[in-house]
Amino acid sequence: MSDAAAWDARYAEGAFAFGEAPNRYLESLLPRLRPGMRALALADGEGRNGVWLARQGLSVTAVDWSTTGIAKARALAVRHGVAPDLVTADLTRWETPAAAFDLVAWIFLHLPPADRAVVAATARRALAPGGLLVLECFSPAQKGRRSGGPRDPALLWTADLVREHFAGLEILECLQGTVLLDEGPKHQGHAEVVRALLRKAP
Template sequence: MSDAAAWDTRYAGGGFAFGEAPNRHLAAQDWRLRPGMRALALGDGEGRNGAWLAGRGLEVTSVDWSAAGLAKAAALAEAREVALRTVVADLVAWDWPVDAFDLVAWIFVHLPPRDRAVVAAGAAAALAPGGLLVLEGFTPAQEGRRSGGPRDPLLLWSAALVREHFAELEVLECLEGTVVLDEGPKHQGPAEVVRAVLRK
C-alpha cells in the first residue's frame, strides 16, 4: 500500500482524524491575517486548516496526496459556505508556483530528510515577498508519547531544522517545547513540538 493509500484509508471513516477545528498555533496567527490573502495549506488532509483560513476571508489552496481527505475538506468548506481549492498531489513532485502565496501553513507535515528539503525549498519559493510560513511539527522529544506523530525519528522536526531549511526567511518565532494537543482522536494529550513563524 502506498503512503497516499494509507492516508485514504485513515480518512475514509465518518469522523475527522484530527478534528474540524484549526491547529491552535495557526489560529493564534489570526491577527496577522487579512481578507484576500492567498494561502496554501500543505498536507491539509480533511481540511480543518484550509477551511478555517477560507472562513477568515483568505483565498485558500489545500494540497494533499489523499483524495479521500480532500473530498472531506471540500465537503467541510461547502458546509461552512466558503471557497476552498483542493489539489491532490505529492508535494515532492508538485509543480510549485513561485511568489504565489502570502501564507503557507505547514502543520504536522513530516517527510523523510531528502523529501523535506525539496518541499521546504518549494514552500519558500512559493511565498510572495513579505509572505509568512507558519509551521508546527513534532520533535524527537515526542518519542514514547501517545499524542501523535511519526515513529521514524528521521521524520521529526527541530528548531535547528527549521532554521536550516528556511535559512533565507526571517525568523519571527521559533520555539520548542511541550503543548497539550486536542485535535480530534489522533492528536490528544501532551506533545513535544516546534512552532515557528517565518517571513520572506
C-alpha cells in the same frame, strides 16, 4: 500499500482524524491575517486548516495526496460556505507557483529528509515577498508519547532543521517544547513540538 493509500484508509474511518477545528498555533495568527490574502495549506488532509483560512476571507489553496482527505475537505468547505482550491497532489512533485502566497501553513507535515528538503524549497519559493510561513511539527522528544506523530525519528523536526530548511527567511519566533493537543482523536494530550513563524523579506 502506498503512503497515500494509507492516509486514504485512515481518513475513511469516519470521524475527522484531527478534528474540524484549525490547528491552535495557526489560529493564533488571526491578528496577522487579512481578507484577500493568498494562503497555501500543505498536506491539509481533511481540510481543517484550509477551510478555516477560507472562512477568514483568505484565498486558499490546500494540497494533500489523499483523495479521501480532499473529498472530506470539500464536504467541510461546502458545510461552511467557502470554496478553497483543493488539490490532490504529491507535494514532492507538485509545481507550486512562485511568489504566489502571502501565507504558507506547514502543519504536522513530516517527510523523509530528502523529500522534506524538496518541499521546504517549494514552500520558500511559493512565498511572496513579505509572506509568512507558519510551522508546527513534532520534535524528537515526542518519542514514547501517545498524542500523535510519526515513529520514525528521521521524520521529526528540530529548531535547527527549521533554520536549515528555511535559511534566508527571517525567524520571527522558533519555539521547541510541550503543548497540550486537542485536535480530533489522533492528536490528544501533551505533545513535544516545534513551532516557528518566519517571514520572507519584502
